[in-house]
Structures are given as structure tokens and as C-alpha cells.
Amino acid sequence: MRASLIQIGVNEDESVDSRRQRVAGLVREQAGADLVVLPELWTTGAFAYEAFNREAEPLEGPTYEAMAKAASDAGVWLHAGSIPERAAPGSGSAAGDGPLYNTSLVFSPSGELAAAYRKIHRFGFDKGEAVLMGAGQELVTVRMPGTTLGVATCYDLRFPELFRGLVDAGAEILVLPAGWPERRRAHWTLLAQARAVENQAFVLACGTAGTHAGVPQAGHSIVVDPWGEVLAEAGPDEEILTVDLDPAKVAGTREQFPALKDRVLGLRPPHDASSSSSSP
Numbered sequence: 001m002r003a004s005l006i007q008i009g010v011n012e013d014e015s016v017d018s019r020r021q022r023v024a025g026l027v028r029e030q031a032g033a034d035l036v037v038l039p040e041l042w043t044t045g046a047f048a049y050e051a052f053n054r055e056a057e058p059l060e061g062p063t064y065e066a067m068a069k070a071a072s073d074a075g076v077w078l079h080a081g082s083i084p085e086r087a088a089p090g091s092g093s094a095a096g097d098g099p100l101y102n103t104s105l106v107f108s109p110s111g112e113l114a115a116a117y118r119k120i121h122r123f124g125f126d127k128g129e130a131v132l133m134g135a136g137q138e139l140v141t142v143r144m145p146g147t148t149l150g151v152a153t154c155y156d157l158r159f160p161e162l163f164r165g166l167v168d169a170g171a172e173i174l175v176l177p178a179g180w181p182e183r184r185r186a187h188w189t190l191l192a193q194a195r196a197v198e199n200q201a202f203v204l205a206c207g208t209a210g211t212h213a214g215v216p217q218a219g220h221s222i223v224v225d226p227w228g229e230v231l232a233e234a235g236p237d238e239e240i241l242t243v244d245l246d247p248a249k250v251a252g253t254r255e256q257f258p259a260l261k262d263r264v265l266g267l268r269p270p271h272d273a274s275s276s277s278s279s280p
């Protein structure tokens with residue numbers, strides 16, 4: 001299986017429309033790949049908070065249309081990264097009209113929407129995305145020929161229980177679009193490898209390059225195999241990272257080193273000695 005991760009340069013000197021067209025062209029050039037992956041919020045930039053509302057689009061808006069067409073022109077499965085989605089009034093999980101979500105779109109090679117995933121863990125603590133966007137509530141997997149993708153977005157990478165949930169739902173390839181900053185690049189690499197090793201799954205993590213809203217991006221998109229080996233890693237600039245991977249390696253690794261089978265679920269909370277009686 002051939003996967004191409006398009007590490008897009010997201011800078012403020014390019015309009016959203018131009019970038020959308022340019023990226024559609026880059027996706028078309030990946031004809032022959034099986035799976036193409038784009039980063040998080042590449043229309044606006046993941047840290048360009050003031051642009052979220054201005055550039056928000058309905059699910060089936062201009063990015064959806066351009067990416068559905070690019071996927072079918074190239075004949076590839078396309079994880080089109082995420083968009084700032086303006087949900088229809090009353091359709092969101094949050095109360096109120098038209099909340100925004102950080103929503104990933106996955107298209108089949110015929111250009112049909114195969115899945116939409118609303119990012120569950122929003123970044124920013126009490127600022128930025130965490131207050132501007134609603135939180136997704138559902139895990140999402142996508143069945144494609146020969147394997148199952150589990151999808152998550154950027155900050156989700158820090159929450160191992162989400163990935164374990166995806167693996168329990170059958171995921172073998174964990175796909176993570178991101179807009180990860182250079183400042184925490186060491187975490188990015190370490191966490192991508194950790195999620196691969198602990199879940200005995202491939203991790204395809206596609207970030208952005210460039211600088212937006214004053215935040216230099218890490219780039220360094222990475223593909224890790226189920227043993228934790230780095231199969232390919234991008235540099236800091238815009239780049240297309242192409243890698244051939246064998247989905248059967250997931251079953252092979254899980255069979256040869258069956259650590260997932262040794263999970264112990266439903267552990268009791270620690271015993272609080274101070275509140276117990278002294279009797280045996």
C-alpha cells in the first residue's frame with residue numbers, strides 16, 4: 001500500500017482560495033497512491049484563531065467539493081485533513097446555533113465522503129480552539145480495502161485512551177492530521193512512536209510547514225510502523241512524503257509479540273489505607 005502525506009506550507013501570504021486550488025493540484029499528482037493524507041486546518045492554519053469564524057464552511061462547502069473532486073480525479077482514498085466546520089443550526093452537540101468544529105473529511109476514490117470526524121480534544125486550554133470550537137463525541141474508523149483506518153487530530157495524539165478505543169474498533173492504521181508547532185517537535189515524534197508501539201499499529205502523522213499567526217510549524221510529518229520504527233520522516237518545509245507499507249505487518253506484529261492480549265481491564269482504584277479500619 002502506498003501512502004502520500006502532503007505536508008502543506010501554511011503561510012499568511014497565500015489566500016485560502018489559492019491554497020485550496022494548489023492543494024487540489026497536489027492531490028491530483030498523487031494518482032497511483034492508495035491513500036493521501038493532508039494536515040489539520042490547512043485552509044486557515046491551526047493557530048490562526050481569528051480566521052476560524054471568517055473561513056468556516058459547511059461540511060459540504062468549498063473544501064469538501066474541491067477535495068472530493070481531487071480524490072476522484074486521482075482515484076485515491078483521501079484523508080483531506082480538517083476544516084473549520086460551521087455546523088447547521090441545531091445539528092451540533094453543543095447547544096446553540098451553528099457552533100464550529102474542527103472536522104476531518106475522508107473521501108473514497110470515487111469522491112464519496114467515507115467519514116467525517118470532529119476533533120475530540122480541542123487545543124488551547126481556556127483559549128483559542130478550546131473556546132472557539134465544539135468538541136466531537138465520537139470515535140471514527142474507516143474501512144478501506146485490506147485495512148481499517150482510525151482517525152484522530154493533532155492534540156488528540158496526547159490522549160492514548162482515544163487510540164486504544166480506535167484499536168478496539170479495528171483500526172490498524174492511525175491517521176493523524178496536525179498543525180503541530182516547532183516548539184514541541186520532540187513531543188510530536190515521541191508521541192507518534194509511542195502510539196504506534198503501544199497499539200501495534202501504523203501511525204501516519206501529517207503536519208504543516210511554514211508560519212502562521214506567529215507560530216512556526218514543526219513539519220517533520222512521520223510514518224511509524226507497528227514496531228515503532230520510523231519508516232519515513234519529512235523535513236521542516238513543504239514536502240510530499242511517500243511511503244510503501246504492508247498492512248499485514250499489523251497482524252504479524254500482534255501475533256509475534258501479543259502484548260495487546262495481556263491488557264487487564266477494569267482495575268480497581270487504589271486502596272486508601274487512611275480510611276480503612278485497622279482490623280485485618
Ligand SMILES: NC(=O)CCC(=O)C(=O)O
Pocket residue numbers: 040046122123153154155156158178179180181184187
Ligand atoms: N492544533 C493542535 O492541536 C496543537 C496541539 C499542540 O500544539 C500540542 O499538543 O502541543
